[in-house]
Amino acid sequence: MKILEQITQQFDAFSKSEKKVAQVILNNPQNAIHSSIATLANLAEVSEPTVNRFCRRLNTKGFPDFKLHLAQSLASGTPYVNRNVDENDGPAEYTNKIFESTMAALETARQSVDINAINRVVDLLTQANKISFFGLGASASVAQDALNKFFRFNVPVVYFEDIVMQRMSTMNSTDGDVVVLISHTGRTKSLVEIAQIARSNHAVVVGITAKDSPLGRECSYVLSLDVAEDTDMYMPMASRIAQLALIDILATGFTLRRGNRFRENLKRVKESLKDSRFSIK
Amino acid sequence: MKILEQITQQFDAFSKSEKKVAQVILNNPQNAIHSSIATLANLAEVSEPTVNRFCRRLNTKGFPDFKLHLAQSLASGTPYVNRNVDENDGPAEYTNKIFESTMAALETARQSVDINAINRVVDLLTQANKISFFGLGASASVAQDALNKFFRFNVPVVYFEDIVMQRMSTMNSTDGDVVVLISHTGRTKSLVEIAQIARSNHAVVVGITAKDSPLGRECSYVLSLDVAEDTDMYMPMASRIAQLALIDILATGFTLRRGNRFRENLKRVKESLKDSRFSIK
DNA sequence: TCAATTTTGTAGTAAAATTACAACTTTTAA
DNA sequence: TTAAAAGTTGTAATTTTACTACAAAATTGA
Numbered sequence: 304m305k306i307l308e309q310i311t312q313q314f315d316a317f318s319k320s321e322k323k324v325a326q327v328i329l330n331n332p333q334n335a336i337h338s339s340i341a342t343l344a345n346l347a348e349v350s351e352p353t354v355n356r357f358c359r360r361l362n363t364k365g366f367p368d369f370k371l372h373l374a375q376s377l378a379s380g381t382p383y384v385n386r387n388v389d390e391n392d393g394p395a396e397y398t399n400k401i402f403e404s405t406m407a408a409l410e411t412a413r414q415s416v417d418i419n420a421i422n423r424v425v426d427l428l429t430q431a432n433k434i435s436f437f438g439l440g441a442s443a444s445v446a447q448d449a450l451n452k453f454f455r456f457n458v459p460v461v462y463f464e465d466i467v468m469q470r471m472s473t474m475n476s477t478d479g480d481v482v483v484l485i486s487h488t489g490r491t492k493s494l495v496e497i498a499q500i501a502r503s504n505h506a507v508v509v510g511i512t513a514k515d516s517p518l519g520r521e522c523s524y525v526l527s528l529d530v531a532e533d534t535d536m537y538m539p540m541a542s543r544i545a546q547l548a549l550i551d552i553l554a555t556g557f558t559l560r561r562g563n564r565f566r567e568n569l570k571r572v573k574e575s576l577k578d579s580r581f582s583i584k
Numbered sequence: 585m586k587i588l589e590q591i592t593q594q595f596d597a598f599s600k601s602e603k604k605v606a607q608v609i610l611n612n613p614q615n616a617i618h619s620s621i622a623t624l625a626n627l628a629e630v631s632e633p634t635v636n637r638f639c640r641r642l643n644t645k646g647f648p649d650f651k652l653h654l655a656q657s658l659a660s661g662t663p664y665v666n667r668n669v670d671e672n673d674g675p676a677e678y679t680n681k682i683f684e685s686t687m688a689a690l691e692t693a694r695q696s697v698d699i700n701a702i703n704r705v706v707d708l709l710t711q712a713n714k715i716s717f718f719g720l721g722a723s724a725s726v727a728q729d730a731l732n733k734f735f736r737f738n739v740p741v742v743y744f745e746d747i748v749m750q751r752m753s754t755m756n757s758t759d760g761d762v763v764v765l766i767s768h769t770g771r772t773k774s775l776v777e778i779a780q781i782a783r784s785n786h787a788v789v790v791g792i793t794a795k796d797s798p799l800g801r802e803c804s805y806v807l808s809l810d811v812a813e814d815t816d817m818y819m820p821m822a823s824r825i826a827q828l829a830l831i832d833i834l835a836t837g838f839t840l841r842r843g844n845r846f847r848e849n850l851k852r853v854k855e856s857l858k859d860s861r862f863s864i865k
Numbered sequence: 866t867c868a869a870t871t872t873t874g875t876a877g878t879a880a881a882a883t884t885a886c887a888a889c890t891t892t893t894a895a
Numbered sequence: 896t897t898a899a900a901a902g903t904t905g906t907a908a909t910t911t912t913a914c915t916a917c918a919a920a921a922t923t924g925a
Contacts, residue, residue: 330699330700331698331699331700332695333695333696336652337649337652367648367651368618370648370652371617371618371651371652371655374652374655374656375655375656375658377656377695388836388840390840392840394699394700394702394703394706394837395699397833397836397837397840398694398697398699398702398833399694401829401832401833401836402690402691402693402694402829402833403694405690405829405832406687406690406691409683409686409687409690410683410687412683413679413680413683413684416679418675418676418679419675421675421679422675425675440732441729441732441733443728443732444725444726444728444729444732445725447724447725447728448722448725448824451721451722451724451725452722452819455819488861490861490862491860491861492860492861492862493860495862516862517862538733538736538832538835540832543729543828544825544828544829547824547825547828548682548683548686548825551682551686551819551821552678552679552682552683554819555669555678555682556675556678559669559671559673559678579772579773579774580769580771580772580773
């Protein structure tokens with residue numbers, strides 16, 4: 304079992320040609336299991352018996368048996384581990400690590416999320432007169448994504464990149480309005496100010512942020528996501544993907560609350576995009 | 585996927601001999617994957633072509649392909665299943681379903697992604713004079729996110745929401761420039777035009793899109809992600825999260841290629857944000 | 866009951882994997 | 896440094912495995 308790891312582990316012990324084979328398989332295992340020995344030998348630029356010998360070296364009966372093991376290895380549910388990227392990693396390593404750590408982040412987010420809070424926020428959103436989404440830096444794109452989703456619901460929804468516009472917009476908010484503020488750390492000064500302005504105007508402030516943070520403390524409701532970032536990369540990665548998943552959840556809750564007839568409307572919005580697209584032949 | 589369940593489900597629809605084959609496989613699937621078509625036919629007391637036809641009936645390419653599917657099906661529990669949201673789902677259900685289907689989407693994306701292509705694109709990006717990221721609709725926020733990441737690298741990077749600005753910017757592109765176009769379906773007309781303009785200016789066009797699509801065909805390099813969307817929701821969800829993970833991967837590859845000294849630079853960018861934030865007490 | 870359809874098997878063919886062996890490399894010890 | 900030994904790799908032939916075409920048998924329905 305775990306033939307892929309076995310290949311990585313034994314890699315140095317392989318001969319020159321066997322390394323070529325290993326590389327091809329590691330690069331695209333999904334492709335490998337659907338190839339014949341001939342095509343794989345071609346890809347690796349070695350002869351067919353070399354591929355066969357490679358398979359035997361990994362304690363399999365031969366090439367077809369090896370493919371079976373590989374297929375199982377690919378399907379088996381590895382619990383995702385948050386493995387940080389290392390500076391010596393090649394493309395195969397960092398690609399897999401990022402996918403895995405992203406999945407791991409989503410899993411922790413799922414476990415940490417407060418479903419009651421989600422339910423209450425969905426409630427508020429369905430009843431809102433106007434919804435605003437604000438975020439800065441990496442969270443700006445999350446806010447923009449939220450705009451894109453909620454815009455389809457035919458609800459008054461607002462998003463600005465510009466902090467001055469954000470302030471002006473918030474100044475005009477009233478009760479019945481919901482302001483959603485997105486920040487991983489919850490320490491972005493200008494968003495905290497927005498929260499204060501919104502609250503003084505009796506708007507509901509929802510934070511997608513850390514619970515115990517300056518921003519979190521200013522919010523009426525906080526949806527927190529305990530997501531660990533790979534701090535070596537100095538970039539927000541997993542956090543904003545978890546935020547997006549949360550946006551998806553809010554949007555889904557919203558449509559479900561609005562009922563079936565409402566989803567017909569969504570379908571229409573989607574169909575209206577047809578003209579801007581090439582049809583499938 | 586889940587070929588064993590499929591066999592059980594369709595059992596009644598099978599013919600007499602096919603039922604014999606199904607029975608033998610269900611009785612001892614572990615044995616089945618290690619048998620040749622001849623031995624399996626013997627066990628089921630049918631002819632070899634019958635076994636072959638049985639495999640085809642289950643949407644596989646033939647006997648070896650069937651064994652592959654069976655092997656994957658047998659490999660202990662696929663962790664996350666893409667369970668679509670149901671209109672009777674409560675908050676707990678839809679929250680978990682969205683997290684799970686997002687993780688499932690990332691897993692399929694991970695398996696489908698072409699690492700060699702990633703490596704080549706990272707190469708191109710590190711050598712580019714100017715990098716542009718364009719997307720529309722749901723992919724616009726992905727493009728914006730890419731801007732946010734690559735901006736930190738102190739590389740000339742461009743992003744516009746406005747299609748007119750996108751065109752104007754692309755008109756001025758030259759060789760040495762890389763244009764990254766993001767679209768799930770690959771059928772957005774205006775992006776296809778951008779791709780054509782870019783190519784006629786000898787810029788490299790990278791598509792984060794479906795391989796076999798109008799946009800995909802116009803690109804110099806395509807990074808495709810086989811991600812299944814819950815079409816009942818009429819919203820892009822999993823697809824853009826996979827796209828974001830891919831952006832993370834490209835950004836990571838970029839920093840690794842640039843080496844250690846370069847990452848010091850990233851650290852400085854991050855530290856420069858301090859003033860806009862509340863400090864941790 | 867007999868024609869039409871479906872199912873199944875036989876025999877031949879094609880493809881894929883494996884084996885045997887020879888040529889080429891690399892290592893090692895004189 | 897060199898020549899034998901050990902190890903690695905590829906070519907060609909062989910064997911195994913899977914697939915196709917077609918014909919026979921069984922089933923269905925009028």
